[in-house]
Amino acid sequence: MEKDKRARDGICRIEDELKKRFGEKGEVRFFRAPGRVDWLGSHTDYNQGLILASTVDREIIAGARLRDDRALNLYSLNLDKEFRTSIDDSKPDEKQVWANYPRGVIQELVKSGINLPGMDIAFYGDIPIGANLSSSAAIESVTLEAVLGLLDQPMTRWQKAFVCWRAENYFVGMPCGILDQFTIINSEKDHLLFLDCDRLSSELTPIIFKAKNKSAQTCLLVIDSGVGRELVASEYRKRVSECRTAYKVLKTAGFKIKNLSQLKIDDLKKAEKKLEPVLFRRVRHIVTENERVRKARDAAKRQNFVKLGKLFEEGYLSSSRDYENSITELDMLHDLLAEFPGILGTRIAGAGWGGCLVALAQKPDLKKLDSYLTETYQKQTGRRFRVFPVVTGEAPGELKER
Numbered sequence: 001m002e003k004d005k006r007a008r009d010g011i012c013r014i015e016d017e018l019k020k021r022f023g024e025k026g027e028v029r030f031f032r033a034p035g036r037v038d039w040l041g042s043h044t045d046y047n048q049g050l051i052l053a054s055t056v057d058r059e060i061i062a063g064a065r066l067r068d069d070r071a072l073n074l075y076s077l078n079l080d081k082e083f084r085t086s087i088d089d090s091k092p093d094e095k096q097v098w099a100n101y102p103r104g105v106i107q108e109l110v111k112s113g114i115n116l117p118g119m120d121i122a123f124y125g126d127i128p129i130g131a132n133l134s135s136s137a138a139i140e141s142v143t144l145e146a147v148l149g150l151l152d153q154p155m156t157r158w159q160k161a162f163v164c165w166r167a168e169n170y171f172v173g174m175p176c177g178i179l180d181q182f183t184i185i186n187s188e189k190d191h192l193l194f195l196d197c198d199r200l201s202s203e204l205t206p207i208i209f210k211a212k213n214k215s216a217q218t219c220l221l222v223i224d225s226g227v228g229r230e231l232v233a234s235e236y237r238k239r240v241s242e243c244r245t246a247y248k249v250l251k252t253a254g255f256k257i258k259n260l261s262q263l264k265i266d267d268l269k270k271a272e273k274k275l276e277p278v279l280f281r282r283v284r285h286i287v288t289e290n291e292r293v294r295k296a297r298d299a300a301k302r303q304n305f306v307k308l309g310k311l312f313e314e315g316y317l318s319s320s321r322d323y324e325n326s327i328t329e330l331d332m333l334h335d336l337l338a339e340f341p342g343i344l345g346t347r348i349a350g351a352g353w354g355g356c357l358v359a360l361a362q363k364p365d366l367k368k369l370d371s372y373l374t375e376t377y378q379k380q381t382g383r384r385f386r387v388f389p390v391v392t393g394e395a396p397g398e399l400k401e402r
Contacts (some may be wrong), residue, residue, distance in 0.1 A: 045177025311342025
């Protein structure tokens with residue numbers, strides 16, 4: 001129940017800060033949204049491919065209330081940063097980038113015709129920032145839940161996902177796929193989400209792994225490298241551009257495809273003849289990653305964690321060698337984890353270029369793992385790492401009980 005106590009403490013801090021900064025008047029209501037972890041499906045979403053992902057039991061909580069003066073006041077307890085503007089201000093801020101995520105959601109809602117008279121929101125969460133567990137999509141989602149909840153405005157889960165996706169693409173300016181937003185909004189606790197980004201179809205597969213139970217056979221670990229993701233924006237855009245270029249080349253060469261994810265494994269030999277080596281490696285990753293997602297979905301349905309671990313490893317190698325979204329520290333961590341007892345497989349979380357690895361493990365001794373990485377990874381790199389188990393998280397919504 002330690003997590004419940006932390007959540008209650010967080011709510012009290014949120015309310016105190018919101019009232020101290022933006023005034024005592026008005027009832028404050030509370031909303032939550034979880035982070036997410038992708039099990040397989042690295043960079044497939046913006047190539048209209050396949051994804052296997054889940055929420056995690058790390059979340060962002062928002063305290064929110066309406067105003068009647070068109071003001072929009074935001075505060076992040078984690079960053080200790082405050083942003084004051086107007087509901088009508090539609091220009092992103094270059095200095096306080098964190099505030100662009102909730103502001104983007106609000107701008108999308110305003111453009112859709114929703115009348116928001118003004119709002120105060122304070123945020124606090126335990127999703128590590130920059131760790132590739134999608135704190136950005138979580139703050140988008142919790143903002144959306146707060147606005148809709150306070151206005152008593154209905155919206156389908158599909159609509160919610162696309163509002164948040166548009167906010168990140170068109171207001172924040174990150175050309176991301178739908179993975180993060182869709183997973184957070186459409187997943188359920190104790191389930192994996194399989195998403196086909198081309199057909200926009202999804203299904204939930206039950207998955208049980210009790211990460212905090214020492215007797216559990218299998219758990220999911222997050223290993224934070226301690227490396228920020230300064231390269232993400234530029235390298236991510238570069239990969240998006242490379243994939244678009246590769247698609248155009250193959251389309252011109254006569255491939256009857258609407259996107260790279262429609263290529264099959266058997267098409268790779270022919271595609272290699274038409275593409276420059278770098279572009280071919282990008283395509284090979286997308287095609288083989290989609291195949292790994294299919295196999296992982298089947299393995300998850302059978303609760304075959306050993307097979308899932310092997311697919312994690314295959315995905316890591318493809319990401320590192322073909323898509324080149326790893327860095328030296330992630331490679332070192334991966335190799336060290338491969339030598340530790342009980343690790344079934346490790347892969348890069350999210351976009352890569354820093355952040356976290358995720359690993360499937362059988363009965364890991366977390367104290368020994370911490371000591372092992374301290375003596376090896378931390379001593380060699382000087383980076384402060386973190387290892388923590390995760391389980392699936394609750395769907396976004398309002399916190400009714402405090």
